Amino acid sequence: MTRYELRCRECGKTWGNQPRSICDDCFSPLEVTYDYDAVRAHLTRERIAQRPPNMWRYAELLPLPENYHPSLPVGFTPLVSAPNLGKQLGAKRLCIKNDAVCLPTLSFKDRVVAVALANARSFGFDTVACSSTGNLANSVAAQAAREGFKAWIFIPADLEPAKILGTQVYGARLVPIAGSYDQVNRLCSQIADEHRWGFVNVNLRPYYAEGSKTVGFEIAEQLGWRLPDNIVVPMAGGSLITKIKKAFDELVQLGLVDAKPVKFFGAQATGCSPISTAVKAGESEFQPQRPATIARSLAIGNPADGHYAIKAITKSGGWAEDVADTELVESIQLLAETEGIFTETAGGVTVGTARKLYQQGRISPEETTVLCITGNGLKTTDALAGSYETASAILPKLTAFESYLRDAVETQETVEV
Numbered sequence: 372m373t374r375y376e377l378r379c380r381e382c383g384k385t386w387g388n389q390p391r392s393i394c395d396d397c398f399s400p401l402e403v404t405y406d407y408d409a410v411r412a413h414l415t416r417e418r419i420a421q422r423p424p425n426m427w428r429y430a431e432l433l434p435l436p437e438n439y440h441p442s443l444p445v446g447f448t449p450l451v452s453a454p455n456l457g458k459q460l461g462a463k464r465l466c467i468k469n470d471a472v473c474l475p476t477l478s479f480k481d482r483v484v485a486v487a488l489a490n491a492r493s494f495g496f497d498t499v500a501c502s503s504t505g506n507l508a509n510s511v512a513a514q515a516a517r518e519g520f521k522a523w524i525f526i527p528a529d530l531e532p533a534k535i536l537g538t539q540v541y542g543a544r545l546v547p548i549a550g551s552y553d554q555v556n557r558l559c560s561q562i563a564d565e566h567r568w569g570f571v572n573v574n575l576r577p578y579y580a581e582g583s584k585t586v587g588f589e590i591a592e593q594l595g596w597r598l599p600d601n602i603v604v605p606m607a608g609g610s611l612i613t614k615i616k617k618a619f620d621e622l623v624q625l626g627l628v629d630a631k632p633v634k635f636f637g638a639q640a641t642g643c644s645p646i647s648t649a650v651k652a653g654e655s656e657f658q659p660q661r662p663a664t665i666a667r668s669l670a671i672g673n674p675a676d677g678h679y680a681i682k683a684i685t686k687s688g689g690w691a692e693d694v695a696d697t698e699l700v701e702s703i704q705l706l707a708e709t710e711g712i713f714t715e716t717a718g719g720v721t722v723g724t725a726r727k728l729y730q731q732g733r734i735s736p737e738e739t740t741v742l743c744i745t746g747n748g749l750k751t752t753d754a755l756a757g758s759y760e761t762a763s764a765i766l767p768k769l770t771a772f773e774s775y776l777r778d779a780v781e782t783q784e785t786v787e788v
């Protein structure tokens with residue numbers, strides 16, 4: 372076999388390397404598999420540590436064409452301890468993987484797009500495309516501009532304004548669709564059959580999805596080549612959570628970390644919770660839902676990897692929870708006030724879910740737990756509209772400020788009494 376190739380997740384048939392996501396024999400999804408013996412022979416912790424701090428340091432475990440030279444330093448976002456948030460949640464060893472500052476477009480989607488575009492080039496596409504709940508749109512548009520692809524982006528028409536503008540600014544063709552993400556996605560599958568375009572999350576999906584593994588590789592390396600006890604991951608299509616699990620499994624298989632049980636916890640918004648609902652009901656299959664939540668980046672009612680996400684969570688001894696929109700907004704504020712990290716709605720879902728999991732005793736305070744913050748709050752400021760008043764302006768005079776200060780102190784004292 373070549374260094375890597377596509378293999379059917381169910382029947383095991385191999386398909387070489389081509390822009391295809393489904394097995395024609397059994398209609399199951401394809402996944403990239405590697406020649407792990409070849410990787411084991413030369414990939415060591417020391418080798419990795421000598422490379423630049425970006426996601427390409429794990430190139431042997433990514434489906435990258437021969438002689439591919441990445442042009443952007445994507446990934447290697449901070450893993451920070453979160454003692455203040457931990458105090459609020461009743462957690463002693465809490466860490467945050469902060470992809471709110473992933474480059475170039477401030478969400479973890481930059482990782483998947485980087486790998487997808489590497490393959491789009493080698494498959495000979497000059498146009499790339501995607502269906503998106505927002506962040507993927509931003510990332511495809513930006514990286515297509517950088518790499519010289521034409522880009523066609525399909526979104527539900529009512530996405531957040533910052534995510535729409537943050538796609539258009541890169542010169543991509545933006546096609547708003549009067550429908551839900553699931554309808555947009557179905558349309559894209561049909562377009563992909565008609566046009567020779569590289570749809571990053573349709574015909575390039577197996578390659579795209581591998582990019583998410585780098586979140587897991589980085590967490591293990593940043594913990595000193597150790598796996599955490601628990602990880603809390605927001606779920607839309609359910610791909611990220613399954614790929615973090617694949618990353619941890621690969622590191623164990625290659626002898627780069629010691630094997631240990633890791634519990635996987637999935638987070639959704641209650642208004643779009645097909646995966647968490649199934650987990651809580653003890654079902655192995657989900658029922659599709661019609662999304663109704665402000666967590667637009669997670670609003671996928673028919674998650675492509677939902678089945679595998681449920682399996683990863685339940686097999687690990689983990690759990691899934693969901694939070695109402697009001698709770699996710701409070702959680703955005705809590706994370707910002709305690710740790711100085713401004714996340715988007717998806718991050719509010721993750722923090723709110725973590726709070727529930729500690730309350731329910733499903734995560735023990737002493738264990739090392741990582742929360743995956745996957746996107747940036749500046750893209751979803753609508754979620755906080757009306758949460759803060761701005762005082763009317765004062766004159767640029769010390770007396771004016773002193774009087775302002777007196778009022779502020781008085782108000783505060785009244786509040787505190």
Ligand SMILES: *Cc1c(COP(=O)(O)O)cnc(C)c1O
Pocket residue numbers: 478479480506507605606607608609610611612668669715717718745746
């Ligand atoms: C897409 C997205 C997710 C979920 O990704 P899946 O792999 O589809 O489950 C989580 N957070 C943010 C901010 C996203 O944009």
Ligand SMILES: [Zn+2]
Pocket residue numbers: 379380381382383384394395396397398399
């Ligand atoms: Zn098959």
